[in-house]
Amino acid sequence: MSLVMAHGVGRTVELPDGTPLEILTDVDLEIAEGDRVSIVGRSGSGKSTLLNLLGLLDLPTSGELHCLGVDVRRTRSGTRDRLRGDGIGFVFQQFNLLPGRTALENVQTPLLYSGGRSFWQRERIAREMLDRVGLGARVDAKPERLSGGEQQRVAIARALVRRPRLILADEPTGALDLETGAEVMALIESVADETGAALVTITHDPSIAARSTRHFQLTAGRLETRDPDAAATAVTSGPTSGSANADGVAA
Numbered sequence: 539m540s541l542v543m544a545h546g547v548g549r550t551v552e553l554p555d556g557t558p559l560e561i562l563t564d565v566d567l568e569i570a571e572g573d574r575v576s577i578v579g580r581s582g583s584g585k586s587t588l589l590n591l592l593g594l595l596d597l598p599t600s601g602e603l604h605c606l607g608v609d610v611r612r613t614r615s616g617t618r619d620r621l622r623g624d625g626i627g628f629v630f631q632q633f634n635l636l637p638g639r640t641a642l643e644n645v646q647t648p649l650l651y652s653g654g655r656s657f658w659q660r661e662r663i664a665r666e667m668l669d670r671v672g673l674g675a676r677v678d679a680k681p682e683r684l685s686g687g688e689q690q691r692v693a694i695a696r697a698l699v700r701r702p703r704l705i706l707a708d709e710p711t712g713a714l715d716l717e718t719g720a721e722v723m724a725l726i727e728s729v730a731d732e733t734g735a736a737l738v739t740i741t742h743d744p745s746i747a748a749r750s751t752r753h754f755q756l757t758a759g760r761l762e763t764r765d766p767d768a769a770a771t772a773v774t775s776g777p778t779s780g781s782a783n784a785d786g787v788a789a
């Protein structure tokens with residue numbers, strides 16, 4: 539079954555002076571359970587805007603978008619909030635953990651909103667999830683005491699503790715060194731494999747993009763399929779491609 543069906547989706551915002559800015563144009567995308575999708579593109583090409591639409595954090599201004607079985611432009615915000623909480627897990631570049639709260643408290647947070655579980659059940663589920671990401675011994679550590687890689691593991695545990703069907707990762711390895719980034723990515727993938735979730739990863743890193751099975755590129759708000767082999771060549775082929783494009787992605 540399709541988790542996401544986007545057809546002709548656009549997102550236009552109005553700038554303070556009243557001029558419209560078209561961030562996304564005519565985006566077509568279908569995502570099924572278990573899919574591994576990567577989206578690359580230069581800064582400002584609309585990647586986060588697209589991910590926010592897929593994650594029901596924002597609404598398209600044109601086109602048709604179905605997410606988790608609903609036509610998002612015809613839903614109430616409360617419905618979108620519930621669908622997002624039940625079905626979507628986000629992982630961000632900057633982890634976005636609650637400071638001053640332990641790893642365990644951070645991972646329990648999404649369970650507070652789902653109801654139907656006792657304090658002890660929530661704690662047990664969160665502990666199991668932290669175990670799963672290799673942090674069983676750090677449940678009481680606060681984010682400021684954890685390394686970047688550890689913080690991202692906590693964020694992954696928090697994103698996946700409710701077993702979402704759709705995992706949206708916005709440059710999840712962007713703040714990590716290459717090796718830690720690859721480990722973090724492997725962790726997201728293995729949890730996604732266990733639950734059959736679809737995974738959409740936005741990345742600047744060709745080696746991270748290469749791990750997906752469906753490859754896309756956003757160029758000035760337009761989404762196109764990408765040949766990963768061709769792009770890898772473009773990124774590494776010339777002296778200009780690396781220096782002229784800070785994103786490390788062929789434009």
Ligand SMILES: Nc1ncnc2c1ncn2[C@@H]1O[C@H](COP(=O)(O)OP(=O)(O)O)[C@@H](O)[C@H]1O
Binds near residue numbers: 551553579581
């Ligand atoms: N609410 C908004 N108002 C005005 N401009 C926006 C808004 N959201 C995004 N933009 C602009 O749209 C472009 C795409 O943003 P974004 O989706 O964050 O790109 P990316 O994630 O690819 O770097 C950027 O130029 C950004 O400044």
Ligand SMILES: [Mg+2]
Binds near residue numbers: 585586
């Ligand atoms: Mg972005």
